[in-house]
Amino acid sequence: MDYNFHWRPVFRSLPDLLNAGLVTLEVATLSMVFGVIIGIVFAIIRLNMRGPIRWFVISWIELARNTPALFQLFFFGFGLGAFGIHLTPFWIVLAGLTFNNAGYLAENFRGGFLAIPDTQMRAARSLGMNASQAYVRVIIPQVLRTVYHPMTNQMVWAVLMSSLGMLVGFRELSGETQFLASKTFRIFEYFAVAAVIYYVIVKIIIGSSRLLSFRLFRY
Amino acid sequence: MESTSIFFTSFKTTDLWFLAEAAYRTLLISGISISLGTALGLIFGWLLHEGRLISTFILSPFLDIFRSVPLIIQLVLAYNFAPIIGLNIDPFGSGAIVLTIYTTALVANVVRGGIDAVGIPMRRAARSLGMTYWQDMIYVVSPIGIRAVFPAWVGVALGVMKDSALVSVLGYVELLRASQILITRTQEPFLILALAGAFYFALSFPIARFSERLEKRWSQ
Known part of the structure; x- marks a missing residue:
């Protein structure tokens, strides 16, 4: 083994990597926020509606779940170019992740809605709430509780998936790592440090979601 | 005009063969890693379930690393680490190794869940009927456990099939990489x-639906 590890250039650019880690967190969080909103709406549509809107929702969900995430990113990156739509790398990653998250979360939420007994809805309506009040104040809080763990998992997946941004030219943690590695050719060292940062990010997400669950689900 | 027409030609039927060959490579690498990873995952899952100190303090955190670091980073690391220790592995080899380890880490947890799904009273009953440990495992735990986690295993296998698209970063020409090459030429x-998407969808969707139906039938 005659390879000399050079860690110094990596540690010198550690601030850059950590900043890129924040970009990763930012895009993953944004995609989760949009994904949760779209997912809830889709779950409600899939359970309660008929007709073309329902078919649109079902095809979105099945496409998101049955094709590779990288394919989805490429589609938003290059496929839309056929229609003259050219997104910047940030929007490619955000759109791809949101598309994917919404598909998976919609299925989680559908399971969550099915787990709520009908009587909850009827009780809310007979208290004089209208349908949207009943959903927002009674049904959705309970659904969020049952899908809390799948949502945490999905957030972890969103962080891991955002690393695909590297392949569409987005400078999040992986993209930045690749950029810096190609300047110094210390590929292994840079990616090893990036792996550690990803690991820490994932552990922080899981740990904080567990802490938050103690606070949220006391009763 | 003459010179550009060499680089950009329209989509031909022979390109379909190119895509089909690439689809075969996708199937090959994911088939190998899913089968090897499942075999290894059975062993590691059993070790995780047995829960000795080694598995809780060493094996479990070790397998956890592969689920907490993006696959793309694992691939780049493995591909660049092999020459450091003097190995010369092609993109297919390092891709298959990383995908196998990744599958192992995921399947091990599924298997642990499957063994845990069989209640302790059931296992005690088997043992008190005079079954040995392995008879209990084969005739009691495996039929119940497999039913409990087979859909989860299908999910893992389909996930690995889809994630095999990432091996393209190492230069292995699988389906998505092939489509990139064709896009560059045909615009x-x-x-x-x-x-390309239709191929993945046609493979993944029926299997996912089938496992969903199986799950419903078994849970009745």
Whole structure:
């Protein structure tokens, strides 16, 4: 083994990597926020509606779940170019992740809605709430509780998936790592440090979601 | 005009063969890693379930690393680490190794869940009927456990099939990489991406539906 590890250039650019880690967190969080909103709406549509809107929702969900995430990113990156739509790398990653998250979360939420007994809805309506009040104040809080763990998992997946941004030219943690590695050719060292940062990010997400669950689900 | 026409030619039927060959490579690498990873995952899952100190303090955190670091980073690391220790592995080899380890880490947890799904009273009953440990495992735990986690295993296998698209970063020409190459030449991104996506969808969707139906039937 005659390879000399050079860690110094990596540690010198550690601030850059950590900043890129924040970009990763930012895009993953944004995609989760949009994904949760779209997912809830889709779950409600899939359970309660008929007709073309329902078919649109079902095809979105099945496409998101049955094709590779990288394919989805490429589609938003290059496929839309056929229609003259050219997104910047940030929007490619955000759109791809949101598309994917919404598909998976919609299925989680559908399971969550099915787990709520009908009587909850009827009780809310007979208290004089209208349908949207009943959903927002009674049904959705309970659904969020049952899908809390799948949502945490999905957030972890969103962080891991955002690393695909590297392949569409987005400078999040992986993209930045690749950029810096190609300047110094210390590929292994840079990616090893990036792996550690990803690991820490994932552990922080899981740990904080567990802490938050103690606070949220006391009763 | 003469010179550009060499680089950009339209989509031909022979390109379909190119895509089909690439689809075969996708199937090959994911088939190998899913079968090897499942075999290893059975062993590691059993070790995780047995829960000795080694598995809780060493094996479990070790397997956890592969689920907490993006696959793309694992691939780049493995591909660049092999020459450091003097190995010369091609993209297919390092891709298959990383995908196998990744599958192992995921399947091990599924298997642990499956063994845990069989209640302790059931296992005690088997042992008190005079079964040995392995008879209990084969005739009691495996039929119940497999039913409990087979859908989860299908999910893992399909996930690995889809994630095998990432091996393209190492230069292995699988389906998505092949479509990229064709897009560069033909400048028809929508058609070619739609073809590639349709292949993944046609493979993944029926299997996912089948496992969903199986799950419903078994839970009755």
